[in-house]
Amino acid sequence: DRKFTVEQLRSKYKSSEPITAITAYDYPSAKQVDVAGIDIALVGDSAAMVVHGHDTTLPITLDDMITHARSVKRAVRRAMIVGDLPFGTYEESPTRAVCSALRMIKDGGADAVKLEGAIEPRLSAIRSIKAAGIPVMGHIGLTPQSINALGGFKPQGRNADGALNLVENAMRLEEAGCFAVVVECVPEVVTLAIRGAIDIPIIGIGAGRHADGQILVYHDILGLTVHPHHAKVSPRFCKQYAQLGDDAIVALETFKHEVVSNVFPGAQFCPYVMGGDELNNFV
Ligand code: KIV
Numbered sequence: 001d002r003k004f005t006v007e008q009l010r011s012k013y014k015s016s017e018p019i020t021a022i023t024a025y026d027y028p029s030a031k032q033v034d035v036a037g038i039d040i041a042l043v044g045d046s047a048a049m050v051v052h053g054h055d056t057t058l059p060i061t062l063d064d065m066i067t068h069a070r071s072v073k074r075a076v077r078r079a080m081i082v083g084d085l086p087f088g089t090y091e092e093s094p095t096r097a098v099c100s101a102l103r104m105i106k107d108g109g110a111d112a113v114k115l116e117g118a119i120e121p122r123l124s125a126i127r128s129i130k131a132a133g134i135p136v137m138g139h140i141g142l143t144p145q146s147i148n149a150l151g152g153f154k155p156q157g158r159n160a161d162g163a164l165n166l167v168e169n170a171m172r173l174e175e176a177g178c179f180a181v182v183v184e185c186v187p188e189v190v191t192l193a194i195r196g197a198i199d200i201p202i203i204g205i206g207a208g209r210h211a212d213g214q215i216l217v218y219h220d221i222l223g224l225t226v227h228p229h230h231a232k233v234s235p236r237f238c239k240q241y242a243q244l245g246d247d248a249i250v251a252l253e254t255f256k257h258e259v260v261s262n263v264f265p266g267a268q269f270c271p272y273v274m275g276g277d278e279l280n281n282f283v
């Protein structure tokens, strides 16, 4: 498959074809996302939570994110790789933001970067990153890096002022040069209003049916975050298309049972014999 570019994203948007995006953090997840034909593999800073076990996205570093991006890059043939700039790597100055974005592209192998928020100096940062030749995706609504200011993981834009503010933020991001914007956790009427106000694609998450595309977190969609011994649950807006966490536990329990009861490995999984022939190969 040919690489999915910003240009192809634009033409999908123009012809009203829904855009698909899923997060990916490592080689296997990225391989699955790419083979499934998903348009965008987002190396999300949600890795802090779903991979590293933190309660928020705040602790993950740019080095961590670059390691994730490099693993994703090795797996992907077609999908556009968008790398999140983590908390504390772009907010205070456009210069800092450009340095972080350049690292995400040069060291991480991402095709584009994403950052959260639509106030200065972030808008200038978006302009500067774009001027450096790097496409930028915006992110408004529930912006998890601002969790302490927002007061928790909760829906945004549920009153007139909040909704208007989101529409204005989306317009600012378009004006600053974003090629797309993630809108997270808002009533779908707000998404509709934003859609009417901008001419770049909206990638929605918990943002209803009127977005131009949908993104979900890999571990949420596959049911990897929900299992009996784990308190973390997927958000209400997430449809789980599999319960891989449960499947993994069953497989591991079965392995344990078979080892303690001397069923595994058994003759079938003892392939190597003295003397050596082709059956003595590793695979
Ligand atoms: O980090 C992430 O997973 C994200 C998506 C939810 C948009 O930013």
Ligand code: NA
Residues within 6 Å of the ligand: 044, 045, 046, 084
């Ligand atoms: Na993110």
